[in-house]
Amino acid sequence: MTQTIDTKTVKHVAFLVRLGISEEEAQTFSGQFSSIIDYFNMLNEVDTENVPPASDIANAENVLREDVVKPSMSREEFLKNAPNSERGYVKVPTVLGDE
Amino acid sequence: MKYEPVIGLEIHGELLTNSKMFCSCSADYGSAPEPNSNICPVCTGLPGAMPVVNKKATELAALVGLALNCSINKHNTFARKNYYYPDLPKGYQISQYELPIAEKGFLEVNDGSENQLNVRVRRVHIEEDTAKLAHEKNYALVDFNRAGVPLLEIVSEPDIRTVEAALDYATKVRAILRYLGVNSGDMEKGVLRFEANISVRPVGSDEFRTRTEIKNLNSFRALVRASQYEIERQIKIYEEGGTVVQETLGWDDAREVTTSQRSKEEAHDYRYFPEPDLPPLQLSDAWIESIRSQLPELPEAKTARFISDFGLTPSEARFLTSERTLADYFENVVAKSKSPAKTIHSWIAGEFMRYLNDSGLSIDDVTLAPETLAKLIDMVTDKTIGASAGKTVLTELFKNGGDPAQIVKEKNLLQMTDVNAIQEIVTKILNDNPKEVDEYNAGKETLFQWFMGQVARTTKGKADPNVAKELMVKGLEERKK
Numbered sequence: 001m002t003q004t005i006d007t008k009t010v011k012h013v014a015f016l017v018r019l020g021i022s023e024e025e026a027q028t029f030s031g032q033f034s035s036i037i038d039y040f041n042m043l044n045e046v047d048t049e050n051v052p053p054a055s056d057i058a059n060a061e062n063v064l065r066e067d068v069v070k071p072s073m074s075r076e077e078f079l080k081n082a083p084n085s086e087r088g089y090v091k092v093p094t095v096l097g098d099e
Numbered sequence: 100m101k102y103e104p105v106i107g108l109e110i111h112g113e114l115l116t117n118s119k120m121f122c123s124c125s126a127d128y129g130s131a132p133e134p135n136s137n138i139c140p141v142c143t144g145l146p147g148a149m150p151v152v153n154k155k156a157t158e159l160a161a162l163v164g165l166a167l168n169c170s171i172n173k174h175n176t177f178a179r180k181n182y183y184y185p186d187l188p189k190g191y192q193i194s195q196y197e198l199p200i201a202e203k204g205f206l207e208v209n210d211g212s213e214n215q216l217n218v219r220v221r222r223v224h225i226e227e228d229t230a231k232l233a234h235e236k237n238y239a240l241v242d243f244n245r246a247g248v249p250l251l252e253i254v255s256e257p258d259i260r261t262v263e264a265a266l267d268y269a270t271k272v273r274a275i276l277r278y279l280g281v282n283s284g285d286m287e288k289g290v291l292r293f294e295a296n297i298s299v300r301p302v303g304s305d306e307f308r309t310r311t312e313i314k315n316l317n318s319f320r321a322l323v324r325a326s327q328y329e330i331e332r333q334i335k336i337y338e339e340g341g342t343v344v345q346e347t348l349g350w351d352d353a354r355e356v357t358t359s360q361r362s363k364e365e366a367h368d369y370r371y372f373p374e375p376d377l378p379p380l381q382l383s384d385a386w387i388e389s390i391r392s393q394l395p396e397l398p399e400a401k402t403a404r405f406i407s408d409f410g411l412t413p414s415e416a417r418f419l420t421s422e423r424t425l426a427d428y429f430e431n432v433v434a435k436s437k438s439p440a441k442t443i444h445s446w447i448a449g450e451f452m453r454y455l456n457d458s459g460l461s462i463d464d465v466t467l468a469p470e471t472l473a474k475l476i477d478m479v480t481d482k483t484i485g486a487s488a489g490k491t492v493l494t495e496l497f498k499n500g501g502d503p504a505q506i507v508k509e510k511n512l513l514q515m516t517d518v519n520a521i522q523e524i525v526t527k528i529l530n531d532n533p534k535e536v537d538e539y540n541a542g543k544e545t546l547f548q549w550f551m552g553q554v555a556r557t558t559k560g561k562a563d564p565n566v567a568k569e570l571m572v573k574g575l576e577e578r579k580k
């Protein structure tokens with residue numbers, strides 16, 4: 001049976017979010033993604049001809065703040081959550097394919 | 100076959116706000132004492148943090164849109180641009196996609212041959228800057244002080260056909276941002292960055308061929324050099340019967356070549372979707388008009404006024420209006436001075452700028468009051484002092500301040516205008532140098548400057564040069580055998 005989301009798409013999406021997945025997992029997700037998408041595709045049956053696209057679900061607009069600086073969080077607090085740090089910086093692995 | 104380039108520019112400029120785009124952390128990462136000192140859960144992408152739009156940033160963005168002759172979208176929305184990179188804490192950048200704050204503008208630019216053309220501005224949208232990455236040998240260090248700083252992206256249509264026009268467009272956008280006070284234009288600090296989309300096609304054709312996108316253009320020089328390089332590279336490919344590959348290129352400033360960044364190509368799939376954490380901006384006509392009323396006189400309009408009001412040439416006017424502070428300074432001097440505006444332009448474009456350039460100063464550093472400069476220029480105009488004495492006084496004013504009249508007195512620089520006194524000096528020089536007089540009268544006309552030099556030396560440059568010249572010509576004529 002052909003899936004709405006094939007394994008190729010699953011692998012591409014996995015690459016975009018930098019997740020390594022096996023061929024077997026790609027097969028599994030292909031089936032799962034497809035059934036989710038197929039379920040949502042039911043929405044396409046609704047006539048939305050004269051309905052403008054929604055960009056917000058709370059019906060709020062213009063929630064703005066004044067341009068005023070407020071104290072930031074402490075660096076120590078922040079770095080506690082970082083897997084690795086050095087001299088106050090967050091330390092990360094070299095990015096492949098970067099300059 | 101002759102080819103022409105088709106160029107579109109994307110300009111990224113940070114907005115000069117106090118706080119960041121979606122949180123209340125200081126946006127002034129340049130003066131942050133330490134890395135990761137201006138941060139909070141929002142700009143470091145901690146779970147559950149909610150962004151709130153900076154009101155000032157929307158005003159500045161609209162101001163830029165209006166200055167670029169755009170229409171403002173009364174209903175505009177935020178979107179997530181998803182990509183995975185360590186300088187992007189949330190895994191997406193909040194940006195505007197389908198409905199940017201401003202679109203469909205234009206800017207008049209010069210194509211390098213005094214021809215004006217309109218470059219259409221496709222859109223102006225709000226987004227947030229990324230963190231700064233410092234690359235070490237086997238790892239990278241991340242500083243989030245810049246993450247979340249308001250950033251404006253100004254995208255042109257591919258209407259540019261020469262590198263000169265691209266440079267002029269970028270220069271004009273920078274000048275407008277500085278006029279509006281929304282960006283310092285300080286490229287060395289990275290507050291303004293360019294990207295160029297380039298393709299080439301046979302002259303006369305209206306097709307759009309495959310384009311490449313050059314990133315990391317952090318100076319006007321890089322913009323020009325990278326564009327020239329890329330245009331030549333593509334023409335060469337076509338001439339050899341090849342095809343240009345659509346790709347993202349980096350610009351290597353040191354080697355002056357574009358380099359392929361193909362590894363990122365697949366990542367160019369941003370999966371934009373509406374930002375669920377931010378409601379749309381709904382802008383009223385009244386709000387838009389109140390922003391429009393804040394628009395200052397922009398460089399183009401100021402240039403036109405300087406030409407018509409002050410009788411300046413287009414290039415003189417463009418020089419003075421290149422910076423708002425310079426234009427204001429000039430107008431203040433004109434207002435305080437009795438001298439013609441043209442004369443004031445000559446002083447400012449000449450000695451004044453020379454001093455600034457030699458001292459590595461900018462117009463913003465000048466403490467010399469416009470009325471003081473006006474006084475000095477008037478003393479030269481009414482021949483109280485000579486032009487060279489004027490330069491001496493100007494240097495003194497720049498270095499130590501003071502009053503021009505006082506400096507003239509102290510340094511004994513009053514111009515010698517007494518015809519009899521000058522005649523006496525000229526006669527003595529002619530009598531003392533019979534050999535040079537004979538040579539001159541025998542046809543060695545270049546000696547005239549030497550004679551004038553003698554006058555300048557004897558009088559320490561104080562003799563009225565026109566009187567001295569006239570008397571010298573007459574004296575030499577009389578001694579013709």
Ligand SMILES: [Zn+2]
Binds near residue numbers: 123142
């Ligand atoms: Zn923050």
